[in-house]
């Protein structure tokens with residue numbers, strides 16, 4: 216095994232290749248290719264491959280700053296430890312939905328894992344109009360098992376306290392607190408708003424005190440509800456898919472937060488793709504209707520699988536004497552659902568006016584068409600936030616989306 220590195224150094228393709236040999240992932244005289252393939256906002260991702268037999272690994276390394284902004288935005292390397300620990304914990308619960316970690320090193324801030332290059336990032340697949348038959352079931356299972364077994368409902372309650380202390384992630388939580396819950400709701404300089412959209416945002420979002428009150432409550436939930444270990448960044452760019460497989464990556468934002476947070480993130484990003492398809496598939500109305508129907512079915516089925524599986528786990532693995540009290544499960548699920556819808560609304564809004572957009576919408580080149588999608592998203596996001604307590608079933612949620620002009 217390699218000698219543990221004592222100082223942090225950003226890897227290059229050469230040193231990444233060397234590291235993979237030191238870790239005995241390959242033989243000393245194997246001929247290896249190394250490429251940096253990261254397209255995310257924060258980290259380096261190297262793919263190391265044996266050029267003869269094509270065996271490969273991924274080495275992900277955190278930089279001491281946010282790659283998307285540069286060295287002016289320092290960011291803790293500890294997120295790499297969090298990511299490695301979260302992936303390992305998740306692998307215990309849902310190995311078929313998680314990359315295997317072969318090595319992690321908190322000094323070098325690296326995680327070595329399965330190469331998933333045979334799969335496609337879900338966001339890209341959806342933009343291309345592809346359907347994934349296993350997606351909803353897999354994500355429903357992923358959410359039920361990870362959220363249940365890391366919570367006081369499914370994990371020994373003393374062990375849960377110890378585990379939660381390993382996932383204190385203040386700097387990455389602050390990114391979410393600022394960029395998802397705060398800045399988009401004020402005229403803040405991190406926002407990124409086309410001039411032609413500014414008046415609409417001012418009137419629809421910033422000048423609405425009732426909306427802000429609801430967002431304040433959701434932010435409070437994010438700050439204080441340490442219910443379970445959430446992934447923390449479960450958008451469609453954190454999911455690799457094919458017709459046969461679904462694998463969730465990139466849990467560097469993991470922390471003990473509300474049950475509804477990951478559910479909401481996933482739903483929000485499906486909704487954003489849905490709204491963007493109004494433009495992408497405008498000239499193929501039949502295909503558009505069919506694909507948007509598919510997206511709503513994914514939302515519905517994901518929640519139904521989650522609900523069913525969570526119920527089964529609740530009945531079979533109770534950690535608390537109250538869990539067989541009538542109504543407790545139903546109330547827990549209802550709160551998870553309304554929190555999820557509220558978080559989804561915040562995530563939809565922040566992607567339209569905050570620092571980081573989504574390719575689904577930003578790839579619309581015509582500014583008027585793009586703005587129209589953004590306006591739709593902003594008003595829908597608002598509805599989700601303020602109506603979340605009345606949207607008491609998945610059917611009602613889906614109807615709000617499909618009725619939204």
Ligand code: ADP
Pocket residue numbers: 252253254255256257258259260273275314328329330331332336452453464465467
């Ligand atoms: P970031 O935290 O910077 O967003 P990600 O973990 O999302 O980094 O990875 C960024 C990109 O690198 C992904 O979109 C994907 O293209 C590639 N990538 C990441 N992990 C893997 C993997 N295990 N296998 C193949 N490609 C990967």
Ligand code: MG
Pocket residue numbers: 255256452453465
């Ligand atoms: Mg990512």
Ligand code: MG
Pocket residue numbers: 310311312313314315329
């Ligand atoms: Mg696996």
Ligand code: MG
Pocket residue numbers: 255257448465467
């Ligand atoms: Mg990330």
